[in-house]
Amino acid sequence: MSRPTLVRLIVIVAILVVWESVRELNLIGPLLLASPSEIGAAFAKSWPQFLTAFQITLVEIVAALAIALVLGVSVGLIAGSTVFMSMVSGPLLVSLFAVPLVTWYPLFMVWFGIGGASKIAYGVVSGFFPVAINTMNGIRNFDQQYVMYGRAIGCSPLQIVARILFPLALPSIIAGLRIGVALVIIGVIVAEMLGSLRGIGYLITSYRNLYEIGSVYLGILLSVLCALLANLGLSALERHFTRWREMQMTQ
Amino acid sequence: MYFVASQSMLKARVIITQIAVIVAILAAWESAVDAHWIAADILPPPSTVMVTLGGLLRSMDFLANAGDTLVRVLAAFAIGAPLALLVGFIMGENITIGKSFSPIFNLVLAVPQSIFLPIFALVFGLGFTEKLMFGITHVFFVVAVSTMAAVHQVSHAHVIAARSFGATRLRIWLSIYLPAMAPHVITGLRVGMIFNIIGILLAEMYASQSGLGMLLLRWSESYEVNQLMAATIFISVVTILINEAMRLWEAGVGRWQSARMAE
Amino acid sequence: MTKPTVIETRKVTKTYNVNAAPVPALVDISFAAEENSFVSLVGPSGCGKSTLLQILAGLIPSSSGEVLVDGMPVRKPMPDKIAVVFQDATLLPWKTVIQNIEFPLEVQKVPPRERRECARAMLSLVGLSDFAERYPHELSGGMRQRVSIARGLAQNPRIILMDEPFGALDEQTRLKMGNELLHIWSRTNKTIFLITHSLTEALFLSDTVLVMSQRPGRIVDVIKTALPRPRTYDMIGSREFGEARNRIWELIGGDEPTAAERVGL
Numbered sequence: 001m002s003r004p005t006l007v008r009l010i011v012i013v014a015i016l017v018v019w020e021s022v023r024e025l026n027l028i029g030p031l032l033l034a035s036p037s038e039i040g041a042a043f044a045k046s047w048p049q050f051l052t053a054f055q056i057t058l059v060e061i062v063a064a065l066a067i068a069l070v071l072g073v074s075v076g077l078i079a080g081s082t083v084f085m086s087m088v089s090g091p092l093l094v095s096l097f098a099v100p101l102v103t104w105y106p107l108f109m110v111w112f113g114i115g116g117a118s119k120i121a122y123g124v125v126s127g128f129f130p131v132a133i134n135t136m137n138g139i140r141n142f143d144q145q146y147v148m149y150g151r152a153i154g155c156s157p158l159q160i161v162a163r164i165l166f167p168l169a170l171p172s173i174i175a176g177l178r179i180g181v182a183l184v185i186i187g188v189i190v191a192e193m194l195g196s197l198r199g200i201g202y203l204i205t206s207y208r209n210l211y212e213i214g215s216v217y218l219g220i221l222l223s224v225l226c227a228l229l230a231n232l233g234l235s236a237l238e239r240h241f242t243r244w245r246e247m248q249m250t251q
Numbered sequence: 252m253y254f255v256a257s258q259s260m261l262k263a264r265v266i267i268t269q270i271a272v273i274v275a276i277l278a279a280w281e282s283a284v285d286a287h288w289i290a291a292d293i294l295p296p297p298s299t300v301m302v303t304l305g306g307l308l309r310s311m312d313f314l315a316n317a318g319d320t321l322v323r324v325l326a327a328f329a330i331g332a333p334l335a336l337l338v339g340f341i342m343g344e345n346i347t348i349g350k351s352f353s354p355i356f357n358l359v360l361a362v363p364q365s366i367f368l369p370i371f372a373l374v375f376g377l378g379f380t381e382k383l384m385f386g387i388t389h390v391f392f393v394v395a396v397s398t399m400a401a402v403h404q405v406s407h408a409h410v411i412a413a414r415s416f417g418a419t420r421l422r423i424w425l426s427i428y429l430p431a432m433a434p435h436v437i438t439g440l441r442v443g444m445i446f447n448i449i450g451i452l453l454a455e456m457y458a459s460q461s462g463l464g465m466l467l468l469r470w471s472e473s474y475e476v477n478q479l480m481a482a483t484i485f486i487s488v489v490t491i492l493i494n495e496a497m498r499l500w501e502a503g504v505g506r507w508q509s510a511r512m513a514e
Numbered sequence: 515m516t517k518p519t520v521i522e523t524r525k526v527t528k529t530y531n532v533n534a535a536p537v538p539a540l541v542d543i544s545f546a547a548e549e550n551s552f553v554s555l556v557g558p559s560g561c562g563k564s565t566l567l568q569i570l571a572g573l574i575p576s577s578s579g580e581v582l583v584d585g586m587p588v589r590k591p592m593p594d595k596i597a598v599v600f601q602d603a604t605l606l607p608w609k610t611v612i613q614n615i616e617f618p619l620e621v622q623k624v625p626p627r628e629r630r631e632c633a634r635a636m637l638s639l640v641g642l643s644d645f646a647e648r649y650p651h652e653l654s655g656g657m658r659q660r661v662s663i664a665r666g667l668a669q670n671p672r673i674i675l676m677d678e679p680f681g682a683l684d685e686q687t688r689l690k691m692g693n694e695l696l697h698i699w700s701r702t703n704k705t706i707f708l709i710t711h712s713l714t715e716a717l718f719l720s721d722t723v724l725v726m727s728q729r730p731g732r733i734v735d736v737i738k739t740a741l742p743r744p745r746t747y748d749m750i751g752s753r754e755f756g757e758a759r760n761r762i763w764e765l766i767g768g769d770e771p772t773a774a775e776r777v778g779l
Contacts (some may be wrong), residue, residue, distance in 0.1 A: 008354070032374045087265045088272070098494035099487040100449040102365070102456065103464070106471030107483055111293065145604045152571050153618040153669065154593035163621075167608050186363040193369070194456055194468070208369045216369050227362045260532075 034217040042214030049203060050222065057199040060116050060188050064123025068180060072128045073173055076135025077161055080169070086140050093136070097129040105191055119191045119199070126187035127180035131196065138172025139165050171242045178234035182227040189223050295477050303481040314483075319461040322450045323379070327386025328444060334387075335394035335443070336436065342395065343402025353399060364446070365453055369498045372458065382454040382462075389450035390443040396440020401432035434505035441497035448490055517548040518584075520672050521570065526579035528565055531545040538730035539565050543579070545724055545733060547705055548671070552696075554708045554716035557726030558766050563709045566731070567677050571598050572709065584672055593618060597666035599676040603658040605650040605665075612637060612646040615665045622669075636664040639698060656687045663698060680715070688712075689747070692719055692756040696745060713759050718745055723758075725765050734765050 016036055022028055023035030034042070043050075079089035087149025105122050112118035146168060150160040204219035277297050283289050284296035291299065307313040344347040368385065375381035409427045416428075433461075455464025463486060470479040524637045528540040539562045545554045557563050568574045570581055572591040581588040583595050597618075615633040625630070637643050640660040650658055659679055666674050679695075680688045692715055698705055710716050716723045717739055725735040737758060741749050749755055 056628055083269075084265070087261075088268045092269060092272070095491050095495065096429065098445050099490055100445075100452050102449055102453050103467060103483050103486050106456070106467040107476075107479055109471050110474060110476055145600050145602060146606075148568075148573055148602065149598065149604050151573055152591050152596070152598045153621050154594065155621055159621065164606070167606070170608075182362055186366045190363075190365045190368070190453070195471075204369055207370065213373065216373065220366055220370060223366050224362050227366075228358075233359055 009215045009246025010218045031211060031213060034213045038214040039173075039221065040220050042212065042218045046215055046218070050200070050219070051245060053198065053200045053203045054222070056116070057188060057192065057201070060095040060119045060123060060192075060199065061090060061185055063116075064120045064184050064188060065127055065177075065181060067120070067124045068127030068131055068184060071124065072176065072180070073135050075128075075164075076132040076176075077139065077165060077169070079132065080136035080139035080160065081165070083140075083144075086136055090133075090136060093133050097133065101125050101187070102190070105194060109195055114195050114197065119188050119196065122191045123184045123188040127177075127184040130183065131176040134172045134176025135169050138169030138175075141172070142168055142203070171238060174234060174241055178231060178238055181230045181234060186223065187229060202240070266356060292476055295480050298476060299477055300323075300481050300484060303477045304485055307478065307481055307485070313466070315460050316466050317463055320455065320463040321452060323386060323455075324444075324448055325464065327383050327447050327451065328390055330383070331387035331390030331447070332394055332440060332443060335391045335439075336398050338391075339395035339398025339439075340402060341408050343399040353396070356392050356396050360396060364389055364392075364450065368457055371454070377458045382451055382459070385454045386447045386451045389446040393446055394436075394439045394443040397442070398432070398436055401435035401439070402428075402462060405431040405437055430504075435503055437497065437501040437504060441494060441501060444497065445490065448493075452486070517550060519546045519582075520549050520551075520584060521707065522546040522582045523570070524580045524582070526569060526576045526581060528562070528568070528569060528574075529577045539728045540569075540576075541732045543731070543735065547707060547722070549705055551722065551723045551768065552699060552701045552706045552708070552720045553724065554720040555724045555726060556710055556713055556716045556762060556766065557731060558728050559711060561726050561728050561766075562731035563711075563726060564677055566726075567598070567675055567707075567709055571596055571675055572775055591670075593622060593669055595672045597669045597671040597674045599659070599662050599674060599679050601665050601678045601681045603650070603655075603662035605658055605661055607650050610647050610649055611642065611653070611661050612613055614650070614661060615668050618665060618669050632668050632670075633664075636667045637661075639667065639701065640664045640694070654687075655683050656691050659683070659691060660694065663695070667698075667702060667704070671704065673707060676706065676708040678710055679708070680710075688715070695719065696743075700744070713762050714750060717741075717755060717758055717762075718750060723762065725762050727766065735762070 004201065018078050019033075020035045020037060023030070023033060023038065030038075075089075075093075078085065101122070104125065105118070108118040108121045112121050146164050147160055150164045155163065189199070189201040189204075192199040193205045194201075196202040200219055200223060204216055204223075207213075207215035207219065280294075281296045281298060284291050284294060296305070312360070342352060367388075371381050371385045375384055405428050409431075410423060413423045413427055451468075453462040455462035456468045457464075459465040463482065467479060467482060470482070471475075521544050522543055526540060526543040527538070530537045531537055543566060545553075554564055556567070565574070569576045570588070572581075572588045576587065583592060586592075586595075590594070605611075606617065609617065612630075612633050615636055616629045619629040619632060634643070634646070637646055640663055642657060642660055642664070645653065645657065645661075653661070662679070663674075680691050683691060695706075696719060708716070710721065717737075720739055723737040723739060724733050725737065726732065727734045728742070739758065740754070741752075
């Protein structure tokens with residue numbers, strides 16, 4: 001085991017120990033902080049509820065991701081297809097991305113109800129921008145000669161987009177997906193916290209109302225882990241696809 | 252290969268196209284509702300939105316709530332930003348501290364902080380403090396990390412050169428550190444402000460007696476679509492304006508950067 | 515015995531409209547190249563060489579005048595007749611070498627087995643058979659350009675247009691690649707139209723050198739290189755070579771006043 005990893009491991013263990021003892025010694029009250037053991041107890045007690053809730057939330061997340069991916073890539077490919085298009089769409093997309101999307105959720109609740117649809121809609125909007133912007137940039141950041149070559153050998157516009165631009169943009173698309181996936185996961189769960197009858201977010205909120213602190217922390221911990229794992233997984237995917245590109249750029 | 256008379260011609264074409272796109276969308280929206288393709292009580296047309304917004308901006312209730320939100324946003328920024336600048340600077344200058352703590356900061360930034368709201372509600376209750384603290388953390392981490400990166404941007408060679416000329420610490424700070432760091436720090440501040448706004452509004456939506464977020468949720472529950480739409484668009488537009496203003500500042504400060512990068 | 519003309523341009527002109535004022539890029543380009551010939555185009559930077567190549571390839575339209583390939587007007591890309599090789603090989607980085615060569619055939623809907631056979635043949639022609647399953651990033655610049663040429667040959671075109679194909683290579687590789695190209699050319703007997711800013715390269719490789727002026731580009735001279743084939747390096751040092759070089763140099767560089775002249779010295 002390398003030195004930095006060892007240090008980090010020690011730090012993590014130390015944090016856990018301090019965390020546990022802070023609660024043991026009641027330095028921070030039970031209504032504010034849950035110790036690792038309390039979180040463990042909550043898990044042992046409530047894991048069936050969490051599992052059921054997670055299944056519901058997972059469906060919403062996957063649906064939102066899929067739609068965000070399709071929409072984002074399509075818009076990104078079109079927005080990046082010519083220099084002029086990207087000069088027009090780029091700033092528009094980036095400016096829109098600054099909008100606090102959470103403020104649109106109440107509107108979504110009016111339009112789509114309090115069920116899964118509004119969560120999916122919110123998830124889609126959350127994940128859309130990073131994917132679209134990254135796709136667009138992915139196409140922009142290479143030589144226009146690829147498009148010229150495609151035309152010279154007789155590719156139709158659709159073929160150019162699908163067989164040349166899309167593979168070229170793929171590493172960037174995955175990067176955008178990596179950024180977007182955390183936004184979608186947390187977005188969906190937060191939306192559930194704001195108004196929902198089911199799902200992890202709803203579970204977290206109801207446990208908070210019941211002052212079951214251990215379960216609240218557990219729910220948040222699970223959500224964070226979910227986002228981090230997704231991020232890690234996509235990072236690995238991104239590295240896999242970026243290999244040929246990095247090499248190419250350095251030549 | 253493209254022949255363009257000048258950069259400004261191209262820029263003008265771009266801006267005109269962008270405006271045209273926005274106008275086209277608004278026009279399509281207006282006529283879609285006009286032609287009853289979309290019900291006005293689900294998606295109010297731009298004309299109704301403008302009228303409603305006008306009314307809201309004259310209503311004391313709305314202004315009071317907007318004021319509350321503004322106070323929270325500014326307070327959180329006023330506390331969080333300087334603190335983060337200081338911490339970020341220390342982390343940038345001191346390698347040990349930087350290496351020890353930056354992984355934690357980066358980990359926090361890897362996950363949208365919205366998820367931690369229930370914890371803030373538990374620890375701080377549901378009042379002003381909770382929202383303030385929530386906003387502060389939103390500002391803090393991103394500004395600290397940006398500032399740390401900004402410090403790393405400062406050219407060591409320049410600092411050494413300046414010292415060899417006998418420049419005082421203050422001088423070095425003003426003429427080398429500040430210009431090199433400024434663009435990155437401002438970027439951090441800009442993103443921090445955006446995160447801050449998101450955080451405060453979310454906290455207000457979650458549980459609050461006052462504020463724009465609270466209004467949004469209230470109108471959503473009572474199906475007052477006109478007000479909801481007007482307020483949502485208002486918030487979006489204001490945030491975009493803040494973002495663009497800070498971006499202009501960022502760009503202005505960073506103008507010399509590209510020349511420097513070419514070294 | 516006159517060979518058939520493969521490509522011909524008649525008074526091709528390209529004018530761009532900028533701010534409602536016309537900016538001429540190419541003026542009255544007329545030339546013809548016959549089968550199996552090697553034609554080069556030299557000119558100073560910015561004179562419109564690449565624009566001309568794009569017009570020849572059918573990628574952009576001319577403002578007036580015609581381009582004819584095998585007697586047929588070129589209005590859009592004609593991949594079965596015209597192949598293009600760019601300065602940066604522009605190989606698709608996610609495809610292997612052999613897949614890259616097959617790609618233009620795929621687009622033309624050539625069946626898989628034929629594609630594979632043709633691609634293998636072209637690859638061996640450029641001497642890179644061992645590298646079929648490698649990826650572009652694993653090859654050197656010169657090798658990538660060879661794959662790009664193989665890719666162009668796979669289209670079985672009448673003419674191959676090359677836009678400064680060796681521009682990105684170092685001097686030594688450039689000379690070697692030039693020789694390689696002549697070797698490939700002699701074995702395939704295609705017509706080659708090569709754009710370059712290197713006078714040496716143009717004179718060494720071609721039968722005919724078209725000399726283009728500064729912008730707006732027009733053809734100011736056509737030089738027939740009388741050197742025998744196969745060409746060898748020592749020809750570069752010969753007197754005729756030097757004279758031809760100087761002549762071209764004056765034609766394209768001579769007009770430009772030096773800094774001293776401009777000041778009035």
